[in-house]
Amino acid sequence: MSIDIGLGNWMCQRAHRTPARPALSFEGTTWSYAELQLRIDRLATSLRAHGVCRGDRVGFLGLNQPAFFETLFAAARIGAIFVPLNFRLTGAELRYIINDAGVHTLIVDAPHQPVIDGIRAQLPCRHFGSADGAAEGWPAMIHAAQDCAPLPQGEPVDADDVAIIMYTSGTTGRPKGAMLTHGNIWWNNTNMLHTVDVERDDISLVMAPLFHIGGLNITTLVTWQKGGHIVLQRSFDPGGFLAAVSQYRINTTFAVPAMLLFASQHADFASTDLSSLRLIVVGGAPVPEPLLKIWASRGVAMNQGYGLTETAPLVTFLTPEFGMSKLGSAGKTSLFTEVKLVDANGAPITTPGEKGEVCAKGPNVMKGYWNKPEATAQAIDREGWFHSGDVGYFDEDGFLYIADRVKDMIITGGENVYPAEVESVLYAHPALAEIAVIGLPDAKWGEAVVAVVALKKDATLDLETLRAFGSERLARYKVPTRLEVIDALPRNPAGKVLKFELRTRFAAGG
Incomplete structure (x- = not known):
């Protein structure tokens, strides 16, 4: 007989075992495990009433907030698949992903409802719900669910059943949905527990975007599996990060190097009590030596x-x-x-x-x-x-x-940028004859997105114009922050652009 290690079940089991322990704090409110599980089970009942069945996809678009977790675990409780969406994407990018995943029900917070309204007629969703209060065309699904009876029993899942489809941009310019199973998530937690000392009484600060695997599945889920307390921030803010560490006596967190750099440059960094901060897990790029030393000087190891x-x-x-x-x-x-x-x-x-x-x-x-x-x-x-x-x-x-x-991926501020996607969008600019997008070292973001272009005869182009053009179809972090104009792109005999030569040339200043 197999044990159900599904997301919905282990969170439910944790609530049974430690019902009174604090599970989640967000903007002044704290929920115990029992309270959080009750909200999850009521939303699961609501999703089922909206026709969501086993294997259906439930999407979420919004900033970090409790509704993200409630939707994730509620979907898991009824055997549905959760699809977290990157709120930094444009309408065109979101339209492709939502259609590719065949999202049945989409829950969106108020700030991002306008972008969905602009593409709603082109989406396959049967139901749209608000993560906030009701608005025209947006019933308050999360709030209304709390009037439902809690789900009496969850849907058992196998370890090989898909729990989450998390989209990652592809080198062809089209995003791909990575199917992460309940077993994948369980074993990642197991790897974490055997790699770092996650403790039962840990208080973990979550400030990285939850639609990224790092924000969701480095310290977040493993802390809950262990019975710890998550402090959630809507988005990263250097001062808010430092204040939360001091206020909640934070023990663990996940960050990318740019976040730690900004925090170290904040006026309150030197005076903030960081003595409780035992564990910072850093991903996205190696931590530069000066940044390691800055945090080590405050007694915090990476x-x-x-x-x-x-x-x-x-x-x-x-x-x-x-x-x-x-x-x-x-x-x-x-x-x-x-x-x-x-x-x-x-x-x-x-x-x-x-x-x-x-x-x-x-x-x-x-x-x-x-x-x-x-x-x-x-x-x-x-x-x-x-x-x-x-x-x-x-x-x-x-x-x-x-x-x-191999794929020339750029990591800027912890975000993955695939040059082929950016090139395919910018190549449509009428001034361009050729374009290659490369990543170059950047002290603030780790890497900068750089466009190297050859122009058509008599054409002119500046960075501001190129950025305005790209911003119509690309998320802001994908738009180049530097423009280099050359006569022709270097190519090998097979016609492939020699990006290594471009990186070498322009890393030295051109």
Whole structure:
């Protein structure tokens, strides 16, 4: 007989075991596990009354808020699949994802309802609900659900059933939905519990966007599984981060390096009591040495991790004692995940220092990409290895270093930007003959999105004009912040743009 390790069940079991313990605090209100579970079960009843069945997709678009968690767990309780949506995307980007996922019911907070109103007629959703109060065309689904009777019994799920479809942009310019199963999430939590000391009494601050796997599944879900307390912030604010650490005596949090940089530059950084802050998990990019030292001077150590949406996300982990001696490393493999490097022909690489594509295997690796069997077959081989597209190498001590990206992905402020997507949008500008989008080192954001272009004869173009053009169809963080104009893009004999040459040239200032 299999044990139900589904999201809906283990959260329910936690509420039965520790009903009175604080589970969630948000903007001055705290809910116990029993209170939070009651809200979840009432929303589950409401979703079922709206015709949501096992396997149907339930979407959520909005800033960090309790309704995100309530929707996630309520969907899991009835065997539905949760689809978190990036609130930074444009209407066109959201339209593609919502249609691709076939979202049955979409819950949206008030600030983001206008963008959905603009594309509503082109969406497959049967029901739209507000995460806030009622508005025209937006019934107050979250609030009204609290008048429903709680769900008497949840829908059992298997570990291999899909719990979440989390979209990650693809190199073709079309986003792909990574199917994360209940088992994937469970095993990621298990990896975390064996990698860092998550404690029953931990208070964890969640300030990274929950639609990202890092915000949702690094310290958040594992803290709840252990019985701890989540303090949720609507969005990241350096002063708010520092104030919450002091007010709630925060023990753990997840951040990207840019967030920690901004916090360290805040006027209150030196005076804030950080003595309770035991564990910061950092992802998205390696922490620069000066930033490590700034936080170390305040007695706070960094735990750095490498992972992907497709691996739910933890793959490797660099613990604080190796932060300086293995500077820039992604660390060692987590307990229940395997990592290997392969060459261009798929042959294993075992020589220290020799670079190859990073591949991961384990129970945390996604089931595949939603509605994309060919992309799934390209990403996960017959032996179950997920090919990340990242290039890395191991040192003599078995520490992994990420050296480059096969797919040229840019990470700016913790957000993934795929050049092909940006190029496909900007290429439509009438002044452009050629365009290549690259990432270059940036002290604030980790990497900057840079457009290198060749113009048509007699055409002119400046950065402001290009950004205005791109902002119509791209999320703000994807729009280039730097423009370089050259006569022609360098290409190899096969016609492929030599982005390495561009990065080398413009990293030195052009």
